[in-house]
Amino acid sequence: MPGFQGFSRDSFSFLAGLTMNNEREWFEEHRKDYERFILEPALALIAEMDPLVRAISPHYRGVAKKTGGSLMRIYRDTRFANDKTPYKTNIGIQFRHERAKDVHAPGWYVHVDLQECFVGAGTWHPEPADLLKIRQSLAASPEKWSKAITESTAKSGLSAAGDSVQRSPKGFDAAHPLAAEIRRKDFLLSANLPPELFLGPSLIPELEAKFRASAPYMAALCRALDAPF
Numbered sequence: 592m593p594g595f596q597g598f599s600r601d602s603f604s605f606l607a608g609l610t611m612n613n614e615r616e617w618f619e620e621h622r623k624d625y626e627r628f629i630l631e632p633a634l635a636l637i638a639e640m641d642p643l644v645r646a647i648s649p650h651y652r653g654v655a656k657k658t659g660g661s662l663m664r665i666y667r668d669t670r671f672a673n674d675k676t677p678y679k680t681n682i683g684i685q686f687r688h689e690r691a692k693d694v695h696a697p698g699w700y701v702h703v704d705l706q707e708c709f710v711g712a713g714t715w716h717p718e719p720a721d722l723l724k725i726r727q728s729l730a731a732s733p734e735k736w737s738k739a740i741t742e743s744t745a746k747s748g749l750s751a752a753g754d755s756v757q758r759s760p761k762g763f764d765a766a767h768p769l770a771a772e773i774r775r776k777d778f779l780l781s782a783n784l785p786p787e788l789f790l791g792p793s794l795i796p797e798l799e800a801k802f803r804a805s806a807p808y809m810a811a812l813c814r815a816l817d818a819p820f
Contacts, residue, residue, distance in 0.1 A: 606681070641686075650813075664679075689741035699809075713809070
């Protein structure tokens with residue numbers, strides 16, 4: 592597989608076309624465009640990032656496969672959704688922990704769509720048992736968590752993202768110094784990136800820098816979940 596040379600303006604044109612024609616007939620007519628402008632550069636990006644990710648943590652992976660790897664499915668799960676459009680109109684890539692089985696596990700994430708492009712680190716909507724473990728870890732080790740958050744955000748451009756509950760969860764002190772962190776439902780750091788960055792190979796060092804900067808936060812999440820980092 593050739594090295595990552597960037598997505599192209601045709602990649603964004605494909606996403607625009609899919610947004611306006613989110614139906615199976617249109618997608619099948621443009622499947623070759625999907626493979627050329629979305630699939631190929633995404634897999635090249637994953638393959639090139641894999642050794643860089645492993646150098647940050649040997650327990651994280653970049654799996655360059657069409658299905659079942661780091662590239663998230665373009666097909667939407669519409670079984671329980673009111674919106675029955677069949678396709679996602681973004682590119683989503685997640686570099687997951689070796690123990691991870693789904694999108695809810697901690698990982699690094701790269702997102703591309705017509706509205707925003709960003710990089711993220713952490714866990715989105717963790718399962719209830721994992722959510723409790725993270726909150727308990729925050730409550731028990733505020734100094735370690737504060738250090739990890741500060742180190743990961745101070746100079747990286749990353750900041751907290753995701754949803755929170757309005758009140759402290761049952762059993763947690765509302766006056767705790769990290770009460771705002773404990774209230775979070777998503778434990779994420781993210782930073783927006785200019786779309787033009789995705790058009791060339793300079794995206795690689797930018798992602799590596801953001802991933803490496805967020806390593807203390809990712810390590811803290813792994814400790815909370817009894818996973819190696």
